[in-house]
Amino acid sequence: MPFTTSRSAVVAASTLSVLLLGTAGVHAEEPAHAGGATPDISVAEVMRHLDALQRISDAHNGNRAHGTAGYQASVDYVREKLDAAGYRTSLQEFEFGGKKSWNLIADWPRGGKSGKVLMVGAHLDSVDTSPGINDNGSSVGAILETALTVSARKASPSQHLRFAFWGTEEETYIGSTHYVNTLPPAELSRITAYLNFDMIGSPNAGYFVYDQSPEVARHFQGYFDAKGIPTEPATALNGRSDHEPFLAKGVPVGGIFTGSAEIKTPEQAAKWGGTAGEAMDKCYHQACDTPANIDKHTLDVNADAIAAMVWKLGVRK
Numbered sequence: 086m087p088f089t090t091s092r093s094a095v096v097a098a099s100t101l102s103v104l105l106l107g108t109a110g111v112h113a114e115e116p117a118h119a120g121g122a123t124p125d126i127s128v129a130e131v132m133r134h135l136d137a138l139q140r141i142s143d144a145h146n147g148n149r150a151h152g153t154a155g156y157q158a159s160v161d162y163v164r165e166k167l168d169a170a171g172y173r174t175s176l177q178e179f180e181f182g183g184k185k186s187w188n189l190i191a192d193w194p195r196g197g198k199s200g201k202v203l204m205v206g207a208h209l210d211s212v213d214t215s216p217g218i219n220d221n222g223s224s225v226g227a228i229l230e231t232a233l234t235v236s237a238r239k240a241s242p243s244q245h246l247r248f249a250f251w252g253t254e255e256e257t258y259i260g261s262t263h264y265v266n267t268l269p270p271a272e273l274s275r276i277t278a279y280l281n282f283d284m285i286g287s288p289n290a291g292y293f294v295y296d297q298s299p300e301v302a303r304h305f306q307g308y309f310d311a312k313g314i315p316t317e318p319a320t321a322l323n324g325r326s327d328h329e330p331f332l333a334k335g336v337p338v339g340g341i342f343t344g345s346a347e348i349k350t351p352e353q354a355a356k357w358g359g360t361a362g363e364a365m366d367k368c369y370h371q372a373c374d375t376p377a378n379i380d381k382h383t384l385d386v387n388a389d390a391i392a393a394m395v396w397k398l399g400v401r402k
């Protein structure tokens with residue numbers, strides 16, 4: 086395996102330097118490296134996170150909504166995985182409707198010497214009528230697995246990587262708005278792009294790319310072009326997810342989306358498969374939005390797209 090080989094070689098070289106130079110100016114830190122080839126995210130691992138979120142919902146009145154113990158248990162689940170992987174995690178508390186909530190922010194401690202920040206986010210809450218597995222466990226699982234892959238590779242990325250799991254999106258992106266509005270302007274200006282994911286495993290899927298920031302969109306577009314998958318602009322999501330507060334502050338945004346209650350047209354069914362005349366997610370905001378509501382092929386393609394963009398924009402560049 087190239088990754089293991091090159092790392093062993095570098096470690097051997099630095100050991101030699103220590104022997105030659107003694108302790109003067111030589112640190113025992115592992116050397117920086119680019120993070121290896123673009124990873125292939127395991128959809129089975131992503132599904133394990135979705136099954137865990139479903140169990141949390143089952144144990145908490147069938148949802149993981151704002152202000153509930155089910156939401157707190159969702160935060161605990163994701164945070165524990167990130168802490169174990171070496172992330173610096175923090176909870177940003179805010180209040181909505183008289184109830185407390187939290188954004189979970191995870192910073193990767195290595196790399197980022199450029200002073201630039203790539204941010205990747207997904208909302209972690211569900212509505213109170215649904216376990217919220219496509220909306221939005223699908224994206225939570227995919228960005229969590231991408232974050233865990235950064236850790237497994239011991240990547241030292243070019244940009245600082247920050248993953249955000251937002252609270253209270255379902256009440257019109259309250260958590261992400263709070264984050265953006267309380268971030269010092271100097272910090273905000275370091276964010277080169279915010280990548281948002283909200284529903285990426287829809288059972289009657291379309292392939293939609295955010296088109297607000299062409300400099301980010303072209304990278305996603307290139308990914309799907311290379312796979313021979315036609316896309317459309319994600320206009321159904323405009324004004325409806327956590328990228329909005331970033332966009333309002335002038336941060337470039339990007340993302341992908343596979344459809345919610347929109348009805349698939351015959352033209353869309355012809356190019357993407359699936360069923361014309363039916364919703365792209367017929368369980369949108371309903372109790373049937375369980376792991377059984379996920380199209381695993383769609384989730385696989387989109388989880389790989391997310392990792393590819395994180396590697397392209399933040400890890401390697």
Ligand SMILES: [Zn+2]
Binds near residue numbers: 220221254283284
């Ligand atoms: Zn959503």
